[in-house]
Structures are given as C-alpha cells and as structure tokens.
Amino acid sequence: MNDGQTKSAALTTALAFHYQMLIGLEKCFSLEEGQSIWFEKDGDVSLLAPSATQSTQTEVKNYAVPLTDHHENLWKTLKNWLAPEFDHTQYGVLVLHTTQAFGAKTRLKDWNTQIVKQRLQVLKDIFGERTRKQLDAKKPSEIIKLQQVVMSTNELLLENVLDKVTLFTEADNELELANHILAKPVGIPKNNLKSYLHGLVGFVYAQADQQSWCIKQKDFVAKCEELTALLCKKEFTFPVFTGCEASEVEVELHQDRPFIQKMVEIEHHQMIPDAVGNWLELQNSLLEQFDEYPLYRDKTVIYQNQLVNKYKYAHSSAQLEATDTIKSSKLLYNKTMQEHPLNMGNDIPPIEYKNGLIHDAMDDDERDLKWRVDP
Numbered sequence: 001m002n003d004g005q006t007k008s009a010a011l012t013t014a015l016a017f018h019y020q021m022l023i024g025l026e027k028c029f030s031l032e033e034g035q036s037i038w039f040e041k042d043g044d045v046s047l048l049a050p051s052a053t054q055s056t057q058t059e060v061k062n063y064a065v066p067l068t069d070h071h072e073n074l075w076k077t078l079k080n081w082l083a084p085e086f087d088h089t090q091y092g093v094l095v096l097h098t099t100q101a102f103g104a105k106t107r108l109k110d111w112n113t114q115i116v117k118q119r120l121q122v123l124k125d126i127f128g129e130r131t132r133k134q135l136d137a138k139k140p141s142e143i144i145k146l147q148q149v150v151m152s153t154n155e156l157l158l159e160n161v162l163d164k165v166t167l168f169t170e171a172d173n174e175l176e177l178a179n180h181i182l183a184k185p186v187g188i189p190k191n192n193l194k195s196y197l198h199g200l201v202g203f204v205y206a207q208a209d210q211q212s213w214c215i216k217q218k219d220f221v222a223k224c225e226e227l228t229a230l231l232c233k234k235e236f237t238f239p240v241f242t243g244c245e246a247s248e249v250e251v252e253l254h255q256d257r258p259f260i261q262k263m264v265e266i267e268h269h270q271m272i273p274d275a276v277g278n279w280l281e282l283q284n285s286l287l288e289q290f291d292e293y294p295l296y297r298d299k300t301v302i303y304q305n306q307l308v309n310k311y312k313y314a315h316s317s318a319q320l321e322a323t324d325t326i327k328s329s330k331l332l333y334n335k336t337m338q339e340h341p342l343n344m345g346n347d348i349p350p351i352e353y354k355n356g357l358i359h360d361a362m363d364d365d366e367r368d369l370k371w372r373v374d375p
Contacts, residue, residue: 015174020044020060022177023097024215025204027058029184031217039213042086053092057081061098067169068103069126074167075146081161082153094164101170108167116163120155123162127151185228192231199227239285239296241352246276254279259362266329266371271337275359282356303344304357308367311336311358315373322375329373 024037024045031037031047035054038046047056059077067073077096081088088094102109107122114122127147134144150158172180181200182193203223207215246254254260254276263272286297314336322328341354362369 016062019062019174019177021201021204022174022181023058023060025200026177026181028204028215028217028220029181031215031220033217035217037215037220039208041212041214042090043080046091048090051092052090055091056093056095057091058095058097061096061100062173063098063100065100066103066106067098067100067108067167068106069108069129070143070147071100071103072143072146073098073100074108075143075150078150078161078165079146081165082150082157088161088164091164093166094161095166095168097168097171099171099173111165111167116159119162119165120159123151185224188228188231196227196231199231200224238347238349238353239288241281241285241350241356243281243350243352244277245273246280247273250280251276257363258365259359262362262369262371263333266333267326268330268333268371271333274337275355278352278356279359279363280356281352282360285353299344300357303342303349304361306342307354307357308361308369310342311361311369315369318373319375322373325372325374328375329371332373333371 021039024039027045027047028037032049035047035049038048041048043057044060045058047058049055059080061073061077063071063073065071074096080086081094107126111119111122127150130144130147134140135148137144140148171177178197182197185193185196188196200223203220204215207213207219251260251273259275259279260272263269263275286300315332318328318332336358337355339354341349341351361367362371
C-alpha cells in the first residue's frame with residue numbers, strides 16, 4: 001500500500017523543472033518589446049528577439065557538486081549545442097546556468113574572459129588526459145562518451161559554438177531565486193508578495209500547450225499590471241485587541257492622566273480599569289512595527305478625528321437633555337463606549353480600538369473634551 005510519499009525520482013524531476021521555470025520567469029522581467037521567453041524549444045530556456053545577436057539560449061542545471069574539468073554538466077551541454085538538430089546561428093549567446101561553483105583545480109575558471117582559441121585549447125588539454133585504454137574500452141564511461149563526441153566535432157563548428165558559450169556559475173537556488181523575483185514588484189504590500197509570485201507562476205504554466213510554451217513580452221507586462229492592480233488594493237488588517245482590564249498597578253501608574261481624571265470627575269470609578277486597558281492597548285498597537293504600520297497610523301489619525309466630531313454632537317445633545325450632572329454624564333459615557341464602531345472603509349475596527357481612541361482624545365488637552373454634562 002502506498003505510504004503517501006512521492007517517488008524520489010519523480011519529485012526530483014518536478015523540482016528541477018520548477019527551478020527551470022523560475023529561471024525563465026525571472027528573465028521575463030528583462031524582456032523588451034518584441035521579445036519572448038520559450039521553454040523547451042531548443043533546450044531549457046530561450047530568449048528570442050527579432051535579432052539573433054540579442055537572442056539567448058540557456059541550459060539550466062541544479063547541481064550540488066563543484067563544476068570540475070571532467071564533470072558531465074559542461075560536456076553534456078556542449079554535446080547538445082553541437083548536435084545537428086540545434087541551430088546555434090539563431091542565438092548570439094549560449095549560457096550554461098548552474099548552481100555549481102568552480103572546482104578548486106578546474107581549468108574552466110577563466111572561461112568567460114578567454115578567446116575562443118584559448119577555450120578550445122582548454123578542452124583539448126582536458127581531453128588529452130584520457131589514456132588510450134580509457135578511450136578504447138568496450139564500455140567507456142558516460143563522461144568519456146560525451147567528451148569523445150564533443151572533441152570529434154568539426155573544429156570550425158566547435159569554435160563557432162564555443163565562441164558563444166558563457167558559464168554562469170553559483171546561480172541562486174530556488175529559494176534565493178524566488179526572493180529575487182519578489183524584490184522586483186513595486187507598490188505591493190509585503191503580505192501580498194507571495195500571492196503575486198503565485199499569480200505569475202500560474203500564468204507562466206498556463207501558457208504551455210501541446211505545440212509550444214511561450215511567454216510574450218506584452219502578455220507578461222499585462223499580467224504584471226493586472227496582479228499589481230489587484231494586490232495593491234488589499235483590505236486593511238488591524239492588530240489584535242484583546243480588551244483586557246488594566247491591572248491595579250497599571251491603573252495606579254496612569255491615575256493622574258487627564259482622561260482618568262475626567263472619569264473621576266463624574267464618579268465613574270468602576271469603569272476606570274476598562275478605560276485604562278483600552279487606552280494601553282491602543283498605545284501599544286501604535287508602538288508595534290508591523291508590516292502595515294504606516295497605513296495603520298495614518299488611518300488612526302483620520303478615524304480619531306471622525307470619532308471626536310461625532311462625540312461633540314453627542315455631548316451637545318446630552319447637555320440639552322441633562323437633568324442630573326453625574327447621572328447624565330455616566331449615561332453619555334456608557335452610550336459612547338457601547339456604540340458600534342464607525343466603519344473604516346470596508347473594515348469594522350475592534351471596539352477596544354475605538355474606545356482607546358476616545359480615551360486618547362480625552363487625554364489631549366488641546367481638544368478640550370470632557371465627559372461631564374451640566375444641565
């Protein structure tokens with residue numbers, strides 16, 4: 001019976017293919033008008049431009065071991081680029097994109113700065129290490145087979161291909177590559193970046209059909225614009241408010257604050273722990289450095305001003321109806337605290353947030369607010 005685990009070979013293949021797709025996705029960001037990214041056209045990832053000199057074919061390899069003189073990676077890639085079915089004239093650059101670092105003693109380290117004659121000589125020197133016994137063996141190793149094919153190729157063709165080859169080593173792994181892609185969009189909140197990446201990944205995979213797999217520059221730009229417009233318009237999320245009463249120590253610590261004294265003035269002592277608790281939660285939330293803090297701070301200022309304007313009308317009405325100072329003041333306080341919060345756009349803030357803002361406004365001498373109602 002299946003234990004629920006994916007077969008190792010299938011999973012490895014799938015992960016390697018996904019890494020290849022992420023390489024292509026990253027290249028999409030650099031596309032210019034008229035260009036496109038193709039998967040599995042002439043190899044792993046191809047960038048096609050109107051001009052062959054601007055076109056690039058990339059082979060993507062994810063290896064943990066170093067790139068040494070006799071590692072199959074370079075030799076197998078060269079064999080593919082030298083094959084009759086591959087037309088190297090369509091491309092100005094051929095890139096071997098590998099996660100490998102150069103081996104400590106490899107002669108390939110200076111490849112990208114060498115002229116074609118030097119590159120060819122490096123390959124000849126490496127292949128020249130093979131003994132006649134190795135070359136004439138009935139069952140030579142796979143790497144020797146690859147080297148024999150490459151080095152037996154017409155030298156003019158070999159030079160033409162080698163002249164275009166660039167070795168891109170120590171490439172980002174999948175996680176680093178994803179983070180690099182996530183650094184590209186501008187204006188999308190941090191909490192929505194994964195959704196942006198998933199949207200692009202889904203878009204890239206959706207472009208594949210039975211005939212081809214191509215990402216056109218204009219289509220990619222349109223998708224980026226669509227996702228940016230969607231994910232920039234996100235619903236605001238408040239920090240958590242628990243509504244806990246303040247402790248005796250906290251009440252004593254803040255007993256001289258104006259908003260507390262205004263409650264003492266109307267003899268509403270039993271409500272002071274709740275008031276201090278709401279006020280403290282608000283202050284703490286304004287000190288937190290969470291992702292949405294700048295938006296939260298700005299919304300809070302606007303929302304408090306709305307609450308204050310509403311309260312002024314409530315206080316004026318209470319004064320018109322007042323018959324007893326203490327009773328009318330307490331009724332105004334209770335009604336204000338129990339009122340459903342005003343909407344903030346499409347959001348309904350926590351009631352503790354609303355009440356904390358009212359106490360904060362009472363604590364501001366410049367606003368000159370009070371609970372006391374005089375008949």
